Every structure is written in C-alpha cells, then in structure tokens.
Amino acid sequence: MKITFLGTGTSQGVPVIGCGCKVCISADVRDKRLRSSVLVEQGELRVVIDTGPDFRQQMLRCGCSKLNAVLFTHEHRDHISGLDDIRAFNYIQKSPMDVYGEERVMRALNSSFPYVFAEKKYPGIPQVRMHTITTDAFQIGEMEVIPIRMMHYRLPVLGFRLGDFAYLTDGNYIPEAEKEKLFGVKHLVVNALRRETHISHFTLSEAVSLIEELSPRMGYLTHISHQMGVYAELEKELPSRIRSAYDGLVLEL
Ligand SMILES: [Zn+2]
Ligand SMILES: [Zn+2]
Known part of the structure; x- marks a missing residue:
C-alpha cells in the first residue's frame, strides 16, 4: 500500500493572504500546506479520502491520472468542496466516480452540488455513484475499509x-469501543490543529497522547494550522515515533 499526503493543512485559522507569521514567510516547502487529504493506492486501486478546495491542484501535483473512489470523513467545506473536479476522471475513465459517505454527508453533498443530482443533467457535469456507509466495515474491490466513529x-x-494504515482527521474524541478498531494499526494519522485547546480538533498534546495510547509503529500529525508554528521546530519536539506529516510525504507500507 502506498499513501501520499495530498494536503496536511486546514482552513481553520489560515488567512487567505499570508499573515506574515513565521509559517507564512517560511521558505521550507513543508510549511506550505494545502487542505487535508490523502491518496491511498493498493494494487490497481486508487482512493482519496476527502476532496477539499485544493483537490484539483493536488491531483495535478501528484500526477494522479486515475481514481477509483472517494471516501468522505464529513461534510465540512474543507473536505468536500473539490468534488466538482472529479469530472476530469469521469471524462478520462468514462464512468461515474464511486463516492462513499454517511447518510448525513450524502444529504449535504446533495444540497451543496444540486446540479450533480438533478434529474435533467447538464452535459459534462460530475457523475457519481453514491454508496451510503455506516460504521460497519465494507469493501472497495480488494480493499477492506473500516470506518471509525469520531466526534x-x-x-x-x-x-x-x-x-495497517488509519486516518483520523477532524475530531477530538473517539469512543472507547471504536478505539478497538485501531488496535494493532502500524501507521496512524491523527489531526492536531494547534497547541491551544480547540472545540472540535485535537491539540498537539492530545494527538500525541492518543498516538501513544494506541501505540502504532509510527504516528503522523495532519490538519495542522499555521498556529502550530514551523515544521522544523515542531519536528524537534515530537517523540521519536511521531512525525508531523507534510504535503507530498509518501509512505510505502
Ligand atoms: Zn471539519
Ligand atoms: Zn477540516
């Protein structure tokens, strides 16, 4: 399995124009974060988790010219708003895109992209095949997907x-029973927005404690706000088996 971090950033706390902080003016490419998403490749199968506003740019940047499915974590804009650009894959692959999400997420996609679901469709619009999922495991071809409930x-x-890979973006609580689904995972990605407390995201120390509790071989942080500070300094503070992910980081598992 190959994992490519397409984006490791957030819309949260990021000004549209650089605020002039150390991260905004950093020359380190690892401080340039697009909105969070990963590409997962297993054999011939290619799946992305979330299609945020940077989706098109991310597909171009990593040279991804084939895509089989999109998994949605939730319906916030920084995770769905790039869905329109799957039309390029429809055009090349001559088939609808398989899209997986919970029922509420499906309703949100319906109201956010009404033209995609209209009875009389305008030519060239994105084509999707919707699959409503729950917290039960399911298959995409040869790939088993185990959803994990987070709040x-x-x-x-x-x-x-x-x-052996798990991806937990956007959340700050996992029910104990759901943690069991993560036992034995070797590579675990957890959202860590910033150092200060946040109402809906893990902080740096909360993400580190969750990773230490679940004890994967390696833990990675994502969905990082510029309030976290620069990559080089953050890396120095992290325990040896935890890294800050950055855009373009590739894991070969
Ligand atoms: Zn969110
Ligand atoms: Zn988000």
Missing part, C-alpha cells in the same frame, strides 16, 4: 482504517 465537537464524523 468533531457535536458532529459525528468518520475516520478510516485501511489495513
């Missing part, structure tokens, strides 16, 4: 475990 303040969202 994002009051919003129930999903993380996903795919074999």
Whole structure:
C-alpha cells in the first residue's frame, strides 16, 4: 500500500493572504500546506479520502491520472468542496466516480452540488455513484475499509482504517469501543490543529497522547494550522515515533 499526503493543512485559522507569521514567510516547502487529504493506492486501486478546495491542484501535483473512489470523513467545506473536479476522471475513465459517505454527508453533498443530482443533467457535469456507509466495515474491490466513529465537537464524523494504515482527521474524541478498531494499526494519522485547546480538533498534546495510547509503529500529525508554528521546530519536539506529516510525504507500507 502506498499513501501520499495530498494536503496536511486546514482552513481553520489560515488567512487567505499570508499573515506574515513565521509559517507564512517560511521558505521550507513543508510549511506550505494545502487542505487535508490523502491518496491511498493498493494494487490497481486508487482512493482519496476527502476532496477539499485544493483537490484539483493536488491531483495535478501528484500526477494522479486515475481514481477509483472517494471516501468522505464529513461534510465540512474543507473536505468536500473539490468534488466538482472529479469530472476530469469521469471524462478520462468514462464512468461515474464511486463516492462513499454517511447518510448525513450524502444529504449535504446533495444540497451543496444540486446540479450533480438533478434529474435533467447538464452535459459534462460530475457523475457519481453514491454508496451510503455506516460504521460497519465494507469493501472497495480488494480493499477492506473500516470506518471509525469520531466526534468533531457535536458532529459525528468518520475516520478510516485501511489495513495497517488509519486516518483520523477532524475530531477530538473517539469512543472507547471504536478505539478497538485501531488496535494493532502500524501507521496512524491523527489531526492536531494547534497547541491551544480547540472545540472540535485535537491539540498537539492530545494527538500525541492518543498516538501513544494506541501505540502504532509510527504516528503522523495532519490538519495542522499555521498556529502550530514551523515544521522544523515542531519536528524537534515530537517523540521519536511521531512525525508531523507534510504535503507530498509518501509512505510505502
Ligand atoms: Zn471539519
Ligand atoms: Zn477540516
């Protein structure tokens, strides 16, 4: 399995124009974060988790010219708003895109992209094949997907475990019973927004404690706000088996 971090940033706390802080003016490419998403490749299968506003740029940047499915964690804009650009894959692959999400997320996609779901469709619009999921495991081809319930303040969202890899973005609480689904995972990604407390995201220390509790071989942080500070300084503070992910980081599992 190959994982590519397409984006490791957030819309939270990021000004549209650089605020002039150390991160905004950093020359380190690891401080340039697009909105959070990962590409998962297993054999011939290619799946992305979330399609945020940077989706098109992310697909171009990593040279991804084939995509089989999109998994949605939740319906916040920084995770869904790039869905329109799956039309390029429809055009090349001559088939609808398989899209997986919970029922509430499906309703949100419906109201956010009404033209995609209209009875009389305008030519060239994105084509999707919708699959409503729950917290039960399911298959995409050869890939087993285990959804993990997380709470994002009051919003129930999903993380996903795919074999030895798990991705938990946008949340700050995982029910104990759901943690069992993560036992034995070797590579665990957890959202860590910033150092200060936040209503709906893990802080740096909360993310580190969750990773230490679940004890994967390696833990990675994502959905990082510029309030976290620069990459080089953050890396120095982290325990040896935890790294800050950055855009373009590739894991070969
Ligand atoms: Zn969110
Ligand atoms: Zn988010």
